[in-house]
Amino acid sequence: MIVKNLEVFYGNKRVLGKIDTKFSKDEFVLLLGYNGSGKSTFLKALSGLVNYSGEIIVEGNHPHYFVTGYVFQNPETQIIGSTVWEDVIFGLENLGLDREEIRKRAQKVLKITGLYDFKHMEPHNLSGGQKQKLAISSILVMEPEYLLLDEPLSMLDKNDRQVLKELIFDLKKMGMGIIVATHNPEVFLEFSNRAIFMDKGTIVKDSNDVLEVVDMYINEVET
Ligand SMILES: Nc1ncnc2c1ncn2[C@@H]1O[C@H](COP(=O)(O)OP(=O)(O)OP(=O)(O)O)[C@@H](O)[C@H]1O
Ligand SMILES: [Mg+2]
Incomplete structure (x- = not known):
């Protein structure tokens, strides 16, 4: 999946700006960033749930929202x-x-x-x-080929968190691409092979060295 020049405006406020990146199905991506940095908006744009400009190109001859499935933070939604x-x-x-x-x-x-x-x-x-x-x-x-999870464990108690985490890992093993927006990257570390750090609607760090990105994120949260 190729993302070109992705932008999202809410009213006249730009909340996602000029994102260029790509994803493949063998990735388990952590999407990190502070409150309001644009993680949810990015995932929603990838699955066609918000208006955007730019391009999201997927393999095969179908629209991108057929291959991306977005799971809301609050399942009740x-x-x-x-x-x-x-x-x-x-x-x-x-x-x-x-x-x-x-x-x-x-x-x-x-x-x-x-x-x-x-x-x-x-x-x-x-x-x-x-x-x-x-x-x-x-x-x-x-x-879908990609599962886009927005803080999938935040509404859950400890037991449920463990069960859900295992389910997400099973889905990865079955071959789905996974992108998880989370404030708790440590939970998913063992399976992640890429991490993206967002700030003010843009990608400020993107690396397969997951620990490096997580450290950067945690240090900035603490300071
Ligand atoms: N429906 C909306 N209308 C207007 N502004 C919005 C809307 N949804 C989000 N925003 C704004 O867009 C920006 C990005 O929000 P977004 O929810 O994508 O951030 P986030 O990284 O997911 O934050 P969090 O960590 O709190 O979930 C924020 O400034 C937010 O206030
Ligand atoms: Mg969010």
Whole structure:
């Protein structure tokens, strides 16, 4: 995925400016930066959820938002179905896929995320961790190549954090590209092979030396 001259304005305020970079599916990228530095906006632009100018080019002959799936920080934002199953198949029904394909995809994904036994449950009765899994499931059924996670663990308790972390690592092993915006890079260190440090809507550091970028980020947070 190639990103050229990406810019986002909210009103007349530029919050993302002239970003040029590329991503590949074998990457697990940490997206670091202070509050308001543009991490969420960047991820949302990559998945077509905000208006942007510039280009986002992906392989194959489809729009970039077909290959990028953005998971909101607060899973509640994203839940729309009246049961787990309904929620997961919603996007697929909108795509007009046939019933058997929808059933197969939903079943496969719910087994991966561990929610299959809860498929008849109402989403509001799920635990925090299960809600986050549901939000991820509803994105996974769309079969994106890149999973864009915005502070995926921040709303969760310690136990759920561990479970979700393992799920994210499993998805990486299955071959998905992962980009995680986070204030807690240490959690994902063992799997990350690239880190990007954003400030005021631009990339100020981008390296495969993850520790170097994380150190820079932590030092700047402390000073
Ligand atoms: N819907 C919006 N309308 C106007 N301004 C917005 C909107 N969303 C974000 N902003 C502004 O855009 C800038 C970038 O915000 P963004 O949420 O992308 O930062 P972030 O790095 O994700 O921050 P955080 O670490 O707090 O999640 C900030 O100045 C923010 O106030
Ligand atoms: Mg954010």
